[in-house]
Amino acid sequence: MEENFTYINDNYIVEEELCTVAGITKNELTDLIQNHLVPDASYVITKIVKITSPLNDEFLSESTEKYFNKSCISLIQKNKNIQDPSDYKEEFKNKFIQNLVNHPDKTFAYGNIFKENIPNAEKLDEAFEEEWEAYCNGIYGICTLNSSEEEIVKKEIAVKKLIHFNTEYSGKTLTKDELDELITLNEEFNEVAHKFAPYQRALSSRGKYLDKILDQNNLNHLVKKY
Incomplete structure (x- = not known):
């Protein structure tokens, strides 16, 4: 439990501090979020305090703290x-x-959106709207380092390339060239992706498509540690 709090506190900024640093009020931040000018919080921590005494009474208090990707500071400005x-x-x-x-590996992204290097306009709009909703909901504040347009694209492609690699080679003994390719894929993923909070790591794209295959191939030293 403690390692989750430590990770979130180390990598994200609480609402009050965000407002102070950015020079706005909480109401102004709420307006920016509702107008989709700033992504919503990526994590919300709820704490419940229970007080009891020998008088057989009790008192319950609940508080919540919102944590935002630190890129929101410059985005607010x-x-x-x-x-x-x-x-x-x-x-x-x-x-x-x-x-x-412009990405050299764009054909990996969003299914069969590209045909002869020309994107299908309708599918491209659909892909963007899905990504925009995820971005506004704070999801990319969890998945990517800075929640930028470039990182969203790069992470999509990095994940799809890892899925393709896992489909081809998971459970097999890799050759040197295949190991080199896996190391490159690891670098591409880490260039844009967060580690994810410990409680969600195993089911994240990092846990499912990268950590596991690195471990299977004795590349544990490349697995991102907390």
Whole structure:
């Protein structure tokens, strides 16, 4: 339990501190989140305190603390004066598409969205809307280091390449070239991905597609530690 608190406290910023550093009020932060100008909290920790005494009475108190990706600091400074929230979504979408289309391994991303290097416009819009919703809900504050358009694209591709590699080689003895490829995939994933909180690590993309196959191939020293 303690290691989860330590990880979140070390890697995220609490709501009150975020507002202080960014120079805004909690109400202003709420407005930014509701207008999709800043992602929602990535973790919420609820604490329940129970007090009892020999008088057979008890007192219960519950408190919650929201934790945000630290990239929200600069994002607030950038977006707090935007009048039309749709401007930011359009900017985000353009950067997302640009990073996706220009990625050398783009064909791994989002199923069969590319045909002869030209993206299917309808499927591209669907993929973006799904990613935008995940971004606004704070999911990419968990999955990626900085929750940026570039990292979202790179993580999608890194995960899909790992899934492909696992499908081909999981349970097999790897050759030197295959081991080198796995090491490269590990580096690509770590370039953009968080470690995930300990309680969610095993079921995360890191736990399922990277930690396990590194361990199977005696590359435990490459598994990210806390």
